[in-house]
Amino acid sequence: MPVKDWMTKSLITIDENDSIMRASKIMKANNIQHLPVMSKGRLAGIVSDRDLKEAQPSQATTLDIHEMYYLLDKVKVKHIMPKQLYTIAPEDTVEKAAGVMLKHNISALPVVGAAEQMEGIITKGDIFRAFVSISGIHQAELAIGFELEDRPGTIGAVSNVIRAHGGRLASILTGYEKAPPGHRRVFIRARDVKDEEALHKELQSKFKVLYFTHDKVE
Template identity: 45%
Template sequence: MIIKDWMTKDVITVDPETSMMRAAKLMKEKGIRRLPVVDDKGKIVGMLSDRDVKEASPSKATTLDVHELYYLLSEIKVKNIMSPNPLTILDTDTVVKCAAIMHDKKISGLPVLNEQGELVGIMTQNEVYRVLLSITGIYHGGIQIGLKLPDQRGTLKEVLDCLRGHKARVISILTSYDKVEEGYRQVFLRVMDMEKSVLNELKKELSEKYDLMFWVRDSIN
């Protein structure tokens, strides 16, 4: 899946000279936790997070009076507290690549640029979650099946042939080589719900032919 199809396109931004107080108010009003910082040429020069604002805010134990505090907050600029030269990603990159960067770098959002280097969107954990939900098909409910299969050509086809024999409709197929011994892979399938008797027959056949790790009726409704 490509980022440009999933990113948030209407990006709220601030410029480096915006006051911290104004940026904090904007994040609160819009219900967001990060703001790309762009210069007068539209080039991204930093990222401001709610954590940056909190760390720069005076302690509750400050001895400043309200007027001094208001003046201090109005004088602190975004450029003084933002994270400069932020990591970015292209709108033609994959969502999986974006998720890997966010995970490895321990960041919760990435500005998205086009090939011309222009800011065209933002990817956050929320967008990544939406993709995960989409590719797993959880909103379609049904049955999720976990199998451990030999990592050999044709093994998945055999499973699909078995499903086809029971007229099962496949919603999604995912595979993983993590947490399994060498020479095997885990396959996770989601199928549409069917009559109980048909499901019982399918489960019985899968259990007899393969290493059935789990069989779960899976729905958020």
């Protein structure tokens, strides 16, 4: 899944010399949590609502409200934005973007193209949307988990059993996390199964079934 298919393209930015008070107002007005920071028309960094909160005076401060607002209006965005800037390319995968965010404990990445121009921003929310989409939960309520031998043909064998019961596959996801050596976990969503009880019994007789359940987003 390329980042360009899931990123937010309508960019809202802020200049590095703007105040953090202005940054806070922009975030609230647009219901966003991240602002790319520009310097002379080029990307210089990114600031989050978390950065703004950490820059604000403690609740234990003796400053009155007017003094606090005065100080916040004097602090510039460039003074509080993280020094390290991480970016992603529009052709990179959503999976890579998720890995970069997880590794560096960040929740958004500016998307920068070959011409070094920012083309968008991808956030954790965008990544959630992407993974929910490929999970198939909106197309099929029947979710089945397996622990299968890691060899050619095992997923095909499972799929054939489901199809024999009239089922149509909405998604297939696999992974090696928490699977014993020589095995992998496979997660399938299916629909249009004629007799789910009969399918469940046949699958249990032939494979290790981790779960067989219905769920949907309400």
